[in-house]
Amino acid sequence: MRRIILGVLLVFAAWLAFADFESARSQAQPWMAPVVTPNERDALEWVIANTPERAVFVTDIFGGEFLMGNTRREGTVGGDWAVIPNVVERMHDIQYAFYQAKTPEEAHATALKYGAEYVWAPDRKVFAGYEWVELNRSLFVPPYFSLEFDNGAAIYRVNPA
Amino acid sequence: MNRNAPLFLLLAAIALSLYAHSAVLSEFVMPTYGNTMIHVANARHLVETGFYPIQDDYSYGGGAPNLYVPLFRFAYAEAVLLTGLSFDLVGRLFVLLFALLLPLGFYLLASRAWGEWAGAAAAFASCLVPELLIYTVRPLPQALGLALLPVAFYFLAKNNWRAAPAATLLVTLVHQEAGVFLVGCAFAYAFARVAHASWHAKKLVFPAEARLGFACWTCGVAAYFAWHFFVMGNLAVFDLAQFQHHEGGRVTFDLLLTKTGKAVLLFGALGALAAFWRALRSRVPNETELLLLACVGAGLFACFNDLVGINVFMDRFIVFLALPLVCFAALGLKEAYAFAERVSTRVNRVTV
Numbered sequence: 001m002r003r004i005i006l007g008v009l010l011v012f013a014a015w016l017a018f019a020d021f022e023s024a025r026s027q028a029q030p031w032m033a034p035v036v037t038p039n040e041r042d043a044l045e046w047v048i049a050n051t052p053e054r055a056v057f058v059t060d061i062f063g064g065e066f067l068m069g070n071t072r073r074e075g076t077v078g079g080d081w082a083v084i085p086n087v088v089e090r091m092h093d094i095q096y097a098f099y100q101a102k103t104p105e106e107a108h109a110t111a112l113k114y115g116a117e118y119v120w121a122p123d124r125k126v127f128a129g130y131e132w133v134e135l136n137r138s139l140f141v142p143p144y145f146s147l148e149f150d151n152g153a154a155i156y157r158v159n160p161a
Numbered sequence: 162m163n164r165n166a167p168l169f170l171l172l173a174a175i176a177l178s179l180y181a182h183s184a185v186l187s188e189f190v191m192p193t194y195g196n197t198m199i200h201v202a203n204a205r206h207l208v209e210t211g212f213y214p215i216q217d218d219y220s221y222g223g224g225a226p227n228l229y230v231p232l233f234r235f236a237y238a239e240a241v242l243l244t245g246l247s248f249d250l251v252g253r254l255f256v257l258l259f260a261l262l263l264p265l266g267f268y269l270l271a272s273r274a275w276g277e278w279a280g281a282a283a284a285f286a287s288c289l290v291p292e293l294l295i296y297t298v299r300p301l302p303q304a305l306g307l308a309l310l311p312v313a314f315y316f317l318a319k320n321n322w323r324a325a326p327a328a329t330l331l332v333t334l335v336h337q338e339a340g341v342f343l344v345g346c347a348f349a350y351a352f353a354r355v356a357h358a359s360w361h362a363k364k365l366v367f368p369a370e371a372r373l374g375f376a377c378w379t380c381g382v383a384a385y386f387a388w389h390f391f392v393m394g395n396l397a398v399f400d401l402a403q404f405q406h407h408e409g410g411r412v413t414f415d416l417l418l419t420k421t422g423k424a425v426l427l428f429g430a431l432g433a434l435a436a437f438w439r440a441l442r443s444r445v446p447n448e449t450e451l452l453l454l455a456c457v458g459a460g461l462f463a464c465f466n467d468l469v470g471i472n473v474f475m476d477r478f479i480v481f482l483a484l485p486l487v488c489f490a491a492l493g494l495k496e497a498y499a500f501a502e503r504v505s506t507r508v509n510r511v512t513v
Contacts, residue, residue, distance in 0.1 A: 001505050001509055002502070002505035002509060006505065009498060016423050017424050020289040020424045023419075023422060027294070027419075031299060032298070034188045034192065036190065054219075065197075065199055068199065068201075068202035069200075070201070070248075072202060072209065072219070075221075076222050078198075079221050082401045082403060083228050083393065083402070084225050087221060090222070116222075
C-alpha cells in the first residue's frame, strides 16, 4: 500500500512536470524567431562598406536593432525607449507617416524629420510599434529616394529636400 | 539509497536545462526579440572603439543618454575580446552558460534550506517554468540577473557580509528589474526577520540577518541611483517612459498559471504554506526558508503593484516570483511525500 500511495504521488508530479516542460519549450519557441531575414543579414556587408558609422536609417524596431547590433548604425525606432524625448510620437510617425504614408512626399518628409540618410526596406512585414504591415516599396521612388542596394531586402538613400 | 543520487539528479537537471536552452542554436541569427541587439550594439561599440557610449546611446536615432545598467554589456564585450568569437556566437554561448547556472543556483539555495534531495528537486523544477525559459533562452541582461539571483539569495541566507552586498551590487548593475526584485526581497527579509525575532522575544530586536538584509537593500538602491545620477544628472526615476506609459500588463491567475507552470505553482504554493506555518511556530527560523518567504511576498507585491497605484511591469515580475516558488516546489514535493508516507502507514495499521 505504501508503495502504491508514494508511486501515485510521484507519477502525478512527473506527469505535471512533463506537461510543464513541454509547455515551457513550446512557449519559448516563438521567442526564437529571428524576425529579420537572411537577405537582411547579407545586406549588412553593404551597409558596413558604404555608409558611415552611426548613419541613421529609417527602420522598424527589429531592423533598427539588427543594424545597431551588427553595424553600429542607427535606426529611427528600436532600442531602449526609457529616456527618448517624444518617443511615442516618433513611433507613431514611423508607423503611420512613413511605412503607411499616403504618398512618397509624406514618407520623405518623415525621414528628413528624424534625420535619416537611408531607408532599410526588408523583405518581410515591418513593425514600428503599433502594427505589423507589408512594406510598400512604391513609396520609395525618385526624386525622394534612390535605390542603393537590393537583394530582396533593399536600401534606399533619402535624397535631400 | 545511493549517497550520490542527488548529485546524479542534479546532473540530469543540468542536462535537461541545456536541452531546453539549446533552442538558442536553432536559427541563423541569435534571438532578436526582447531588444537583445541593443546590448550587442553597446558591447560592439566598446570592443571596436575602446569606449562605452554613456551619453550617446544607439536607441531611437541615437544621441540620448545610455541609462541601461552596463555590466551585462561589459561582460559581453569582455567575452568577445577574450575569445575572439563573433558577437552572435558569444550571445548563444551566454545562453548555454545561463542554462548551466540556473539549476546549480537553485540546487545551492534549496540544498541549504532542506538538504541535497530538495536541492536536486529544485534544480529540476527550474526547468519547468515557461517564463523562466522564455527569458533565459535569449542573451539578455535579465537572463544573467535571473541566473545570479539564486546565488545572491544563497549568500544572503548564509549571512555572508562580503558576498551578499557584492552580489546585490552585481545584480543591480546587470539588470534593473532583477535589482529591484533583489532589494525588495532583502528589505522584506530584514523586515520579516525583525518581526519574527521581536514577536518571540516580546520586544524590538534587530538580529544580524536583518541588518544584512537592510545593508543589501541600501547597497542595491544606492548603486542604482548612483548610476542613474551619473548618466542622467538627476534622480527622476519616475520620469522614465516605462513609468509614464505604464509598460506591462495585469497579472491574472490564468496568466500566472501559464507562465509559472502547474507543477511549480501547485507544489510551490504547498511548500510556501508549509514554510509559513513553520515560521509562525518556530522560535529559531530556518533562515533560507524565511528569506524565500520574503521573496514570495516581494514577488507578489511586484506582480500586483497596480493595486497600489504603481502600475508598471506587473507581468514582467512573474518570472521573479517564480524563483522562490521553484525552491518551495521542492519543499512542497517533500512535504507531500511525507504526508503520503504518513497516510500509507495509517492505512497499513488499519489493514493489519
